[in-house]
Amino acid sequence: xxxxxxxxxxxxRGRFGMGPVFSIWRGLNYARSLVIPVNPQxxxxxxxxxxxxxxSRAWALLTDxxxxxxxDYADLQNRKNVFGQDLKTSGINEYIALGVxxxxxxxxxxxxxxxTENPPLVGGLAFAEGALSxxxxxxxxxxxxxxxxIWITKQLGAGRKAYPTDYRHDSYTAIAGGTLTISxxxxxxxxxxxxxxxxxxxxxxxxxxxxxTAKV
Numbered sequence: 055x056x057x058x059x060x061x062x063x064x065x066x067r068g069r070f071g072m073g074p075v076f077s078i079w080r081g082l083n084y085a086r087s088l089v090i091p092v093n094p095q096x097x098x099x100x101x102x103x104x105x106x107x108x109x110s111r112a113w114a115l116l117t118d119x120x121x122x123x124x125x126d127y128a129d130l131q132n133r134k135n136v137f138g139q140d141l142k143t144s145g146i147n148e149y150i151a152l153g154v155x156x157x158x159x160x161x162x163x164x165x166x167x168x169x170t171e172n173p174p175l176v177g178g179l180a181f182a183e184g185a186l187s188x189x190x191x192x193x194x195x196x197x198x199x200x201x202x203x204i205w206i207t208k209q210l211g212a213g214r215k216a217y218p219t220d221y222r223h224d225s226y227t228a229i230a231g232g233t234l235t236i237s238x239x240x241x242x243x244x245x246x247x248x249x250x251x252x253x254x255x256x257x258x259x260x261x262x263x264x265x266x267t268a269k270v
Contacts, residue, residue: 074086098223101158102154102158105153105154105157105158106150106154108157109149109150109153109154109157109163110146110150112153112163113146113149113150116149116165120165120166121145121146122145123145123166123167124145124146124148124149124167125144125145126145126167127145127148127167127168128143128144128145128147128148131143131148136217136218136219148167149163149167151256152164152167152168152255152256152257152258153256154256155203155252155256155258156254156255156256158226159200159201159226159252159254161254161255161256163256164255164256167255168253168255168256168257173251173257173258173259173260174197174198174199174200174251174252174253174257174258174259175197175198175199175251175259175260176194176196176197176199176202176229176249176250176251176259176262177194177195177196177197178193178194178195178196179192179193179194179202179249179262180192180193180194180264181247181249181264181266182266183266183267183268183269184235184236184237184268184269185235185269186237186269187241187268187269187270188237188238188239188240188241188268188269189235189236189237189239189268189269190206190235190236190239190245190247190266190268190269191233191234191235191236192204192233192234192235192236192247192249193232193233193234194229194232194233194249195232196229197229197251198251199229199251199252199253199257199259200228200229200251200252200253200254201226201227201228201229201251201252201253201254202226202227202228202229202231202234202249202250202251202252203223203225203226203249203250203251203252203258204223204224204225204226204227204234204236204247204248204249205221205222205223205224205247205248205249205261206221206222206224206236206245206246206247207220207221207222207245207246207247208220208222208245209239209240209243209244209245210243210244210245210246210265211244212244214244215246215265216246216263216265220246221246221248224236226252229251239268240268241268241269241270242267242268242270243267243268244265244266244267245265245266245267245268246263246264246265247263247264247265247266248261248262248263248264249261249262249263250262
């Protein structure tokens with residue numbers, strides 16, 4: 055901690071041990087509680103961070119032609135941010151984004167972008183109450199992808215709509231499965247779900263979503 059005048063005077067900055075933090079903002083001195091940043095360390099978060107680190111290094115090992123093919127692929131994509139605004143991505147963005155999904159499905163990242171420009175779609179994807187209490191079932195009839203990628207929110211309060219940041223990944227299920235049961239939910243609780251098709255290359259299709267209650 056650095057004090058350039060008596061404490062509580064005109065220029066007190068920094069912190070003392072684990073006590074309050076002193077600083078200045080627009081010419082005004084202020085003090086606040088010490089806040090230690092949160093760094094979640096769940097198994098899944100560590101897994102995804104490992105994928106990101108490995109893919110960042112792998113990008114440098116691609117040939118110039120491969121990197122350019124990813125840049126060309128990125129120019130064809132239409133991605134949006136969490137606010138629904140159009141987002142321009144780069145080749146390395148697309149390589150890592152698709153690579154994480156490919157690694158997560160245990161298919162392994164690819165060096166070349168998908169040859170198709172059309173995103174995969176899930177046919178007949180629907181969400182409904184499950185057979186048992188606290189269950190929701192997802193069903194589909196087919197797809198031109200390889201997996202159905204399912205996301206679900208925590209229980210939503212009355213009148214509460216789901217925002218993009220509310221969703222948490224649930225599972226990847228082979229297209230041939232045709233059905234997935236999500237259990238352990240609050241009976242009668244409201245949840246928002248969304249699903250999309252995923253190819254083994256990591257390429258994804260648009261989400262299809264619904265909001266409903268779990269089986270009572």
